[in-house]
Amino acid sequence: QQPVQSPQAVILREGEDAVINCSSSKALYSVHWYRQKHGEAPIFLMILLKGGEQKGHDKISASFNEKKQQSSLYLTASQLSYSGTYFCGTESGRNQFYFGTGTSLTVIP
Amino acid sequence: EAxxxxxxxxxxxxxxxxxxFWCNxxxxxxxxxxxxxxxGQGPKLLIQFQNNGVVDDSQLPKDRFSAERLKGVDxxxxxxxxxxxxxxxxxxxxxxxxxxxEAFFGQGTRLTVV
Structure with a gap:
């Protein structure tokens, strides 16, 4: 029931773009995205609700394809501050919320 | 805001x-x-409270874990x-x-059992 994220890890140079995917085997009600830096608490990025939402937050945006039970997080013109582990969290019904496997993103100068 | x-x-x-562990x-x-x-893993939801009632504790190992939220705050x-x-x-x-x-997270408690 845990959603699978890909890639597991990615290294970028400043200014490059990245896409992180989150895939579930269950029909989804919502998808949440968080970023967590080493030794720190997860920080909320955005929530997407079913209906094929897209959202943007500065240079970070996401899409939610409920038919494919997938969500993608798009990071454009990456900055050093984007480094961290990104987690999706999926809600597939009452009492069914799981965080994904995580994607480690490292941005280098 | 705290x-x-x-x-x-x-x-x-x-x-x-x-x-x-305590949480405010x-x-x-x-x-x-x-x-x-x-x-190395993502967070796993143990329990969710709405005010002082339990919404979801399906992943809480109830033989050893317990949680309470008296008065709907701490x-x-x-x-x-x-x-x-x-x-x-x-x-x-x-x-x-x-x-x-949106959920806001605390800094966490690191538990080591030896």
Missing amino acids: GVAQSPRYKIIEKRQSVA PISGHATLYWYQQIL STLKIQPAKLEDSAVYLCASSFLGMDT
């Missing part, structure tokens, strides 16, 4: 001992969550007795109302 407060930050105990959510937040995060999570595999960071989070609203 964030989610947790204590202690670190705790080391021997297996079979008991331990308790953001003022006005009706929903409180406890997560367990094992090193919450405590207890482990009794602890096992080696309970070593993890225990994160508390709160949101204004339910899973569809």
Whole structure:
């Protein structure tokens, strides 16, 4: 029931773009995205609700394809501050919320 | 605005001992969550409270873990007795109302069971 994220890890140079995917085997009600830096608490990025939402937050945006039970997080013109582990969290019904496997993103100068 | 407060930050105990963690959510937040995060993994939801009622505790190992949220504000999570595999960071989070609203996480309590 845990959603699978890909890639597991990615290294970028400043200014490059990245896409992180989150895939579930269950029909989804919502998808949440968080970023967590080493030794720190997860920080909320955005929530997407079913209906094929897209959202943007500065240079970070996401899409939610409920038919494919997938969500993608798009990071454009990456900055050093984007480094961290990104987690999706999926809600597939009452009492069914799981965080994904995580994607480690490292941005280098 | 004050964030989610947790204590202690670190705790080391021997297996079979008991331990308790405390969480004070953001003022006005009706929903409180406890997560367990094992090193290298994503957080796992243990229990979700709405005010002082339990919404979801399906992943809480109830033979050894218990949690309460008296008066719908502060919450405590207890482990009794602890096992080696309970070593993890225990994160508390709160949101204004339910899973569809932004959750704010505390700094967590790092538990080491030896």
